[in-house]
Amino acid sequence: MSTPVQTAATFSLDGEDVPFEPGETILQAARRAGRYIPHLCWHPDFHPQGSCRVCTVKVKGRAGSACTLQAAAGEVVESNTDELNAERKMLVQMLFVEGNHFCPSCEKSGNCLLQATAYEMNMEDVLFQEFYPRRPIDASHADVMIDFNRCILCELCVRASHDIDGKDVFAIAGHGIGTHLVVNSMSGLLVDTDMALTDRAASICPVGAILPKRRGFVIPIGVRRYDPHTAADVDTQEAS
Amino acid sequence: MVALGSSPAGLADMSSEPLAALLTRYGGSPHALVQILREAQLQHGWLPRPMLADLADGLGLTLAHVEGVATFYRFFHTRPVGEYRVLFSDNITDRMLGNVSLLDALCQRLGVERGKMRADGRVSVDFCSCTGLCDQGPSLLINHQQVVTRLDAARVGTLAGLIEARVPVSDWPAHWFRVNDHVRRADVLLGTSLHPGKAIAAALAGGIPALFDEMKRSNLRGRGGAGFVTGMKWQLCRDAKGSEHYMVCNADEGEPGTFKDRVLLSRHPDMVFEGMTIGALAIGARRGMLYLRGEYRYLLESLRDVLQRRRAAHLLGASILGQAGFDFDIEIHVGAGAYVCGEESSLIESLEGKRGTPRIRPPFPAERGYLGQPTAVDNVETLCAVTHIALQGGAGWAAIGTPKSTGTSVHSVSGDCDRPGIYEYPMGTSIDRILDDCGARDTQAVQVGGPSGKCLSALEFGRRIAFEDVPTAGAFMVFDRSRDMFEVARNYAGFFAEESCGFCTPCRVGTALVLKTMDKLAAGRGSRRDVDVLSDIDSLMHGTTHCGLGGAACNALHDTIVKFRPAYERRLTSLRFEPAFDLDAELADTRRITGQEGAAVPLESPS
Numbered sequence: 001m002s003t004p005v006q007t008a009a010t011f012s013l014d015g016e017d018v019p020f021e022p023g024e025t026i027l028q029a030a031r032r033a034g035r036y037i038p039h040l041c042w043h044p045d046f047h048p049q050g051s052c053r054v055c056t057v058k059v060k061g062r063a064g065s066a067c068t069l070q071a072a073a074g075e076v077v078e079s080n081t082d083e084l085n086a087e088r089k090m091l092v093q094m095l096f097v098e099g100n101h102f103c104p105s106c107e108k109s110g111n112c113l114l115q116a117t118a119y120e121m122n123m124e125d126v127l128f129q130e131f132y133p134r135r136p137i138d139a140s141h142a143d144v145m146i147d148f149n150r151c152i153l154c155e156l157c158v159r160a161s162h163d164i165d166g167k168d169v170f171a172i173a174g175h176g177i178g179t180h181l182v183v184n185s186m187s188g189l190l191v192d193t194d195m196a197l198t199d200r201a202a203s204i205c206p207v208g209a210i211l212p213k214r215r216g217f218v219i220p221i222g223v224r225r226y227d228p229h230t231a232a233d234v235d236t237q238e239a240s
Numbered sequence: 241m242v243a244l245g246s247s248p249a250g251l252a253d254m255s256s257e258p259l260a261a262l263l264t265r266y267g268g269s270p271h272a273l274v275q276i277l278r279e280a281q282l283q284h285g286w287l288p289r290p291m292l293a294d295l296a297d298g299l300g301l302t303l304a305h306v307e308g309v310a311t312f313y314r315f316f317h318t319r320p321v322g323e324y325r326v327l328f329s330d331n332i333t334d335r336m337l338g339n340v341s342l343l344d345a346l347c348q349r350l351g352v353e354r355g356k357m358r359a360d361g362r363v364s365v366d367f368c369s370c371t372g373l374c375d376q377g378p379s380l381l382i383n384h385q386q387v388v389t390r391l392d393a394a395r396v397g398t399l400a401g402l403i404e405a406r407v408p409v410s411d412w413p414a415h416w417f418r419v420n421d422h423v424r425r426a427d428v429l430l431g432t433s434l435h436p437g438k439a440i441a442a443a444l445a446g447g448i449p450a451l452f453d454e455m456k457r458s459n460l461r462g463r464g465g466a467g468f469v470t471g472m473k474w475q476l477c478r479d480a481k482g483s484e485h486y487m488v489c490n491a492d493e494g495e496p497g498t499f500k501d502r503v504l505l506s507r508h509p510d511m512v513f514e515g516m517t518i519g520a521l522a523i524g525a526r527r528g529m530l531y532l533r534g535e536y537r538y539l540l541e542s543l544r545d546v547l548q549r550r551r552a553a554h555l556l557g558a559s560i561l562g563q564a565g566f567d568f569d570i571e572i573h574v575g576a577g578a579y580v581c582g583e584e585s586s587l588i589e590s591l592e593g594k595r596g597t598p599r600i601r602p603p604f605p606a607e608r609g610y611l612g613q614p615t616a617v618d619n620v621e622t623l624c625a626v627t628h629i630a631l632q633g634g635a636g637w638a639a640i641g642t643p644k645s646t647g648t649s650v651h652s653v654s655g656d657c658d659r660p661g662i663y664e665y666p667m668g669t670s671i672d673r674i675l676d677d678c679g680a681r682d683t684q685a686v687q688v689g690g691p692s693g694k695c696l697s698a699l700e701f702g703r704r705i706a707f708e709d710v711p712t713a714g715a716f717m718v719f720d721r722s723r724d725m726f727e728v729a730r731n732y733a734g735f736f737a738e739e740s741c742g743f744c745t746p747c748r749v750g751t752a753l754v755l756k757t758m759d760k761l762a763a764g765r766g767s768r769r770d771v772d773v774l775s776d777i778d779s780l781m782h783g784t785t786h787c788g789l790g791g792a793a794c795n796a797l798h799d800t801i802v803k804f805r806p807a808y809e810r811r812l813t814s815l816r817f818e819p820a821f822d823l824d825a826e827l828a829d830t831r832r833i834t835g836q837e838g839a840a841v842p843l844e845s846p847s
Contacts, residue, residue: 052744052745153745153748170304
């Protein structure tokens with residue numbers, strides 16, 4: 001577009017104007033304006049990847065992921081609609097049946113973005129038939145464990161290990177429903193990598209797939225991140 | 241580079257030398273990873289982990305990355321497979337011709353279980369996605385190198401004997417490998433023989449602006465499915481800034497039921513390469529790549545021969561036809577079994593040696609494609625049309641077809657008809673006409689454009705093939721009234737579950753859930769709720785997937801539910817709810833152990 005950069009450019013999000021800076025995505029601009037668009041694979045510190053599809057919005061009736069769509073002046077964006085929220089709920093339900101997610105026994109419960117987003121979308125059941133995949137846990141590393149049962153393939157650990165830690169400890173393998181996270185070592189085990197507890201990849205996981213060892217329930221249930229606040233509140237507070 | 245001698249004992253019988261030579265041949269480029277894996281597997285049968293580690297070292301990649309690529313493509317094996325790898329094409333048209341019982345017969349004769357290697361390592365047998373031989377199926381792929389067509393019980397019996405006797409594939413009966421073109425109706429593309437170089441000469445004589453004018457006049461739209469105006473795409477690509485521009489031919493014809501590109505590449509390769517060369521002239525590319533689907537590997541040698549002949553005739557290489565500065569050459573990349581690579585940005589990822597996952601768009605390949613540079617990706621048939629237009633002018637092309645859909649289109653006709661094969665018609669031709677010509681009788685439905693296209697019932701046979709009515713990417717599968725349209729949709733569901741790239745949630749999980757639900761219905765355990773859930777998944781996938789392939793994955797499901805609902809309803813045991821949980825199946829092990837086999841479950845489903 002050859003129009004000069006307008007400083008006060010805005011787009012409409014569910015009927016309200018949202019200002020944006022040139023180059024910002026719909027999700028970034030919305031969040032900065034204190035507006036919540038649900039997301040799982042997106043994180044402010046990393047390039048968007050657009051795989052979870054939970055941030056799907058409609059622009060002029062066309063669906064797209066808010067984390068990858070550039071904001072454009074005058075655009076009409078729908079996000080918080082019954083239709084889109086119903087779709088988001090189904091996407092979260094799909095992630096729940098794809099892996100093995102047993103919230104009551106998970107150390108991440110209350111701090112988990114998947115769980116919080118499920119509450120946000122009023123998810124009361126999983127709708128679909130569970131897959132119950134068999135996924136062994138990798139507890140080989142001295143300080144970090146991986147419970148692949150909870151992995152939602154957001155690739156934040158892949159990105160963090162590459163972009164920030166410079167270690168490339170993780171990658172994605174397989175295809176279709178067999179797509180899975182792999183560890184970069186001859187044995188395929190975390191112990192044989194140079195992963196460290198202080199790595200960004202060790203703390204980036206939005207669910208309970210990558211966890212520090214020996215740190216169970218340091219924060220009691222009831223006062224965890226999403227216990228007093230909703231996913232929407234936490235997201236917009238963090239942005240401001 | 242490859243650490244010589246670093247292979248563990250398990251690889252002692254394999255010299256590291258060929259690997260090092262292989263890497264050198266590809267210039268140690270990580271972008272060649274898919275080609276390198278393919279050739280490494282050819283030498284060693286499969287891809288052991290230590291070999292992946294050596295390749296990773298040699299290419300400056302991580303083992304996890306190489307593992308990710310090797311496990312993405314269906315034709316790569318990271319676990320041992322049989323010395324003979326037999327893959328039966330499993331399109332619905334193969335099913336209708338009895339591929340399942342032929343596979344079972346082969347497995348029985350060889351004493352091997354489908355999907356598992358025989359204990360002595362001799363053979364593995366499995367299904368694969370459509371191999372593009374629906375007009376002469378059932379067919380199979382052998383060692384990812386050759387195809388055997390027109391299978392029947394006798395051929396399968398002999399084949400089992402040859403494998404038992406360890407006869408090399410090169411010594412098998414030559415006529416088994418014959419692939420017929422079956423051109424039943426030719427129009428301007430299939431009916432014209434090209435004198436190689438003539439269309440390039442015409443384009444050079446007119447000059448580049450005139451070439452764009454002719455393209456504009458022709459209003460040619462891409463034949464790969466999306467239907468973007470080719471001249472406009474080229475203009476965007478030409479205008480995009482980059483250190484290099486690339487011309488890519490998409491010959492990854494993976495849509496089940498489509499085999500027109502196979503015939504165009506076999507009969508008219510000059511027309512395809514000439515179209516690429518004209519495209520290169522238009523966009524300013526010096527390098528071209530033809531992405532040949534792995535299933536068409538058997539065409540590789542003949543295509544390379546054509547390229548060589550064209551180089552010798554100064555139709556490729558430096559100063560083409562003596563035109564200073566017009567330098568262009570073409571290389572062939574062979575795929576490794578991944579339908580999604582037909583999507584242009586996945587195809588580019590694959591060309592770059594990566595997992596074939598669609599990119600975030602925009603930017604589109606015309607602006608940022610191969611190695612981040614402007615890249616034009618065009619379908620095989622589109623490029624043949626380009627050659628025709630360069631030679632005959634755009635007005636003639638535009639005079640054929642309809643104003644919005646100009647020219648002809650080539651159809652791959654298969655299924656219930658007397659004369660399956662290739663039919664070229666002007667755009668705007670009715671479904672009825674094609675059905676008449678191919679000798680279809682008592683037709684219940686036609687699947688146009690493959691599983692991701694449209695399923696038409698008899699009420700709609702007056703409709704026309706055109707972008708504005710029934711668009712197509714070439715497949716035309718005919719089903720007569722003896723066919724069960726639920727089973728057609730279930731076959732397609734299996735295809736998409738197998739071929740989903742796994743990147744985005746709705747396609748990765750949705751395609752698997754659709755298949756699971758269809759299997760539940762097929763097993764007679766369905767309820768109306770299951771059909772409703774299928775419809776919900778369909779609309780979810782239409783609205784939320786990362787790429788168009790995922791968005792289209794439920795098209796056949798949607799159409800058959802709407803148009804052939806009785807095929808679903810007669811499978812419902814209850815109109816309310818049936819659990820997926822099968823108590824008898826779950827108790828089977830316990831009963832066997834406790835000697836209570838055959839005991840009835842003392843529970844009834846609530847009704």
